Amino acid sequence: MNGLLLPRRPSGRSGFTLIELLVVIAIIAILAGMLLPALGKAKTKAQVITCMNNHKQLLLAWTMYAGDNGDRLPYAYAQDANPNTSDGAWVQGILDWGNLSARDNWDPKHLIQSPLYKYVGGSMGIWKCPADRSYGINTARARVPRPRSMAMSIWMGGNSGTDGGWGPTWKVNTKMGDIVNPGPSNSYVLLDEREDSINDGFFVVTMEGYPNAALTSMVDWPASYHNRAGGFSFADGHSEIRKWVDPRTMPKISPGQIPPGARQANNVDIFWMQDRATRKK
Numbered sequence: 001m002n003g004l005l006l007p008r009r010p011s012g013r014s015g016f017t018l019i020e021l022l023v024v025i026a027i028i029a030i031l032a033g034m035l036l037p038a039l040g041k042a043k044t045k046a047q048v049i050t051c052m053n054n055h056k057q058l059l060l061a062w063t064m065y066a067g068d069n070g071d072r073l074p075y076a077y078a079q080d081a082n083p084n085t086s087d088g089a090w091v092q093g094i095l096d097w098g099n100l101s102a103r104d105n106w107d108p109k110h111l112i113q114s115p116l117y118k119y120v121g122g123s124m125g126i127w128k129c130p131a132d133r134s135y136g137i138n139t140a141r142a143r144v145p146r147p148r149s150m151a152m153s154i155w156m157g158g159n160s161g162t163d164g165g166w167g168p169t170w171k172v173n174t175k176m177g178d179i180v181n182p183g184p185s186n187s188y189v190l191l192d193e194r195e196d197s198i199n200d201g202f203f204v205v206t207m208e209g210y211p212n213a214a215l216t217s218m219v220d221w222p223a224s225y226h227n228r229a230g231g232f233s234f235a236d237g238h239s240e241i242r243k244w245v246d247p248r249t250m251p252k253i254s255p256g257q258i259p260p261g262a263r264q265a266n267n268v269d270i271f272w273m274q275d276r277a278t279r280k281k
Contacts, residue, residue, distance in 0.1 A: 047131045048226050048241060054126040055190055055233035058150065061119035062090065062189060063176075063237065071175045074115055076152040076202035078160045088115055090152050091127070091201040098256050105136025106144040131225035134195035149223060151193040151203035155278040156235075159202065166219075170207045171281045176235075181279045184235035188276050192223035192231045196253050205273040216270040219261045224250045234276075244269050 066073055078089040093110025096102035104110055108124050111117060120126060124147065132149040154164060158172035173179050179187050193203055197220050209215025223230040226241055228250060233239040244250055249269040251259055264270060 044227060051129045051131065051192070051226070051231045052239040052241070054128070055231055055239035056237065057120060057123065057126045058116065059189060059233040059237060059239070061116040064119045065116055066176045071177055073157040073174055073176065075157040075160050076154050077164070077200050089201050090114060090116055090157065091148065094200050095146060095148065095198050097196045097258055100135065101137045105146055106138045108147040111147055129192045129223065129225050129231055132192070132195060132223070149192045149195070149198065150190050151198055152190055152201055153188055153277060154202045154204050156189050166204055167207050169280050171278050173278070179235045182276060185238065186276050187235045188232045189235050190233045192225060194221040194223045194253070196258055197221035205270065205277050207274055207278060210274045213266050213268070213271045216265060216267045216274070217261065217263045218267065218270060221259055222249065242272065
């Protein structure tokens, strides 16, 4: 036969055997198992960084507000009669865990009405922890992320400047210069509140019995979005994550059910918040 001789094809079928394929799948599964926790940790760390940055930006707006208004702090809560004015609350609107279709659960309009809004450069995302996955249901019946997870300590600005009935013997800071005991580095202003607890703009930690930890009670519930920890920002401008210790601080979240206030004797988490809230007049 003239011409080049072509190589003969090997007899039999080329490709992976079943055992080889199973080995490859097992290796991929092992690598994925090693990689996914690392990716999860990276995501969690990114959320923490973003949350702390949000706190700092909003706290800067709070500080600038005081600087423009004779050292006076915005109210932690007030009626919605005066949006965008210097005599209103730091934020308007009331979130409603029992009715996710309530407008404030999905419409950010109440953030735009805040007297702090002009200081944040139109940024809407800084009012919320990125790890908060709660949602409202808008008029199109679509799920929409809730606009806010932050609340303000009642002892910073108060209920229209008063204690709101939560402790007449305890000091409400109404001016920046009032924050002396505890000082700015130990006085929290904003914190992330649980999605089933947050409603109006202020957060109540009752000072009842302080410093006797045996008398601690939970009124409003702090968030634990960061692996059993929640975000706080302080009057000196720093923010931090607080890791909760007592399991009573983190009860199970149930759809539509708002956790009631409760006596929680010797809850070290409540005591930690009390210790960084206010002191007697």
